[in-house]
Amino acid sequence: MAERVLVCARTFQKLEGPHKDLLREAGFEIVPSGMDRRLTAEELAERLPGMVAVIVGTDEVSERALQGADVLTVVSMNGVGLDRIDVEAATRRHIVVTHTPGTNADSVADHTLALILAQARYIPYHDKTVRAGGWTRIAGHELKGRKLGIVGLGRIGKAVALRAFAFGMHVTAYDPLVDEAFCLRHGIETADLQTVLAESDVLSLHCSVTPDTEKMIDADSLATMKPGAVLINTSRGELISEEALVDALSSGHLGGAGLDVFTSEPPAKSPLWEMEQVVLSPHLGGNTKEAVLRTARQSALNVVAILRGGTADRVVNPRALDG
Numbered sequence: 004m005a006e007r008v009l010v011c012a013r014t015f016q017k018l019e020g021p022h023k024d025l026l027r028e029a030g031f032e033i034v035p036s037g038m039d040r041r042l043t044a045e046e047l048a049e050r051l052p053g054m055v056a057v058i059v060g061t062d063e064v065s066e067r068a069l070q071g072a073d074v075l076t077v078v079s080m081n082g083v084g085l086d087r088i089d090v091e092a093a094t095r096r097h098i099v100v101t102h103t104p105g106t107n108a109d110s111v112a113d114h115t116l117a118l119i120l121a122q123a124r125y126i127p128y129h130d131k132t133v134r135a136g137g138w139t140r141i142a143g144h145e146l147k148g149r150k151l152g153i154v155g156l157g158r159i160g161k162a163v164a165l166r167a168f169a170f171g172m173h174v175t176a177y178d179p180l181v182d183e184a185f186c187l188r189h190g191i192e193t194a195d196l197q198t199v200l201a202e203s204d205v206l207s208l209h210c211s212v213t214p215d216t217e218k219m220i221d222a223d224s225l226a227t228m229k230p231g232a233v234l235i236n237t238s239r240g241e242l243i244s245e246e247a248l249v250d251a252l253s254s255g256h257l258g259g260a261g262l263d264v265f266t267s268e269p270p271a272k273s274p275l276w277e278m279e280q281v282v283l284s285p286h287l288g289g290n291t292k293e294a295v296l297r298t299a300r301q302s303a304l305n306v307v308a309i310l311r312g313g314t315a316d317r318v319v320n321p322r323a324l325d326g
Contacts (some may be wrong), residue, residue: 007034007055008060009057014060041063060080069276084212090319107298115207119233122282148171148215151205151207153174156211174192204233205232218242228257268286
């Protein structure tokens with residue numbers, strides 16, 4: 004009997020392609036989760052018995068979920084973010100966790116600039132107005148000469164910076180582990196978080212969720228930002244206090260926002276829905292055909308590498324391999 008791989012990542016499930024062929028050719032049976040949304044810990048726990056690997060997206064891979072994992076060896080994250088995976092719990096069970104850094108960086112960076120442009124020129128509002136037979140125009144802003152603050156200068160943050168330069172923006176970045184050589188080569192200023200908050204015309208978030216970064220953009224942070232500044236988030240919704248963001252936008256302190264991610268997805272109805280200066284999208288920054296196939300292929304390769312022998316260079320918890 005073929006070893007079974009549970010697939011929860013929705014984009015992996017929906018597309019046919021080399022990613023599925025890789026698993027089948029390695030002798031695995033692909034078992035879809037049967038859900039078109041993220042799985043809770045309880046739902047995942049019900050499906051993990053008998054599975055040697057699971058390919059996840061934003062599903063809740065907690066200690067509770069792993070309790071049903073009797074033969075599980077690999078949790079393959081179909082993406083980069085690990086905030087919904089209890090890596091320590093997996094390590095204690097000698098379950099290897101892998102991810103796919105870099106496979107969707109260009110797509111997320113493209114979408115970040117799309118949100119910045121859409122907000123700067125009020126594109127959703129003008130599209131809606133013209134379709135309704137109107138011709139009301141709101142004057143927007145040029146990007147040239149504006150300062151973009153990037154929080155988190157990893158692969159995606161770097162790709163955003165390079166795109167911003169093409170529009171004539173100035174870039175300042177905050178990252179505790181900043182790549183000084185990259186910044187020097189491209190003329191990127193570095194500063195502490197408070198300085199980046201205070202001086203940016205546009206602030207874009209590109210960091211993971213940790214106890215230190217969860218709700219890092221709260222009422223105090225928003226008050227520090229320049230009046231009229233714009234907040235962009237294509238990383239994780241948990242980085243922002245949405246209630247504080249609503250207050251900052253309602254008061255006029257912030258000039259607008261572009262949000263691709265939310266604390267709860269799909270999100271509950273919010274005052275953000277009614278604000279013309281806010282551009283919203285359904286967590287699709289990395290959802291291009293090219294990035295989806297690259298990411299899915301790497302997710303499958305990670306499973307094959309661990310279970311069939313190969314280069315396991317995308318392992319998050321190498322201590323698990325000791326078991």
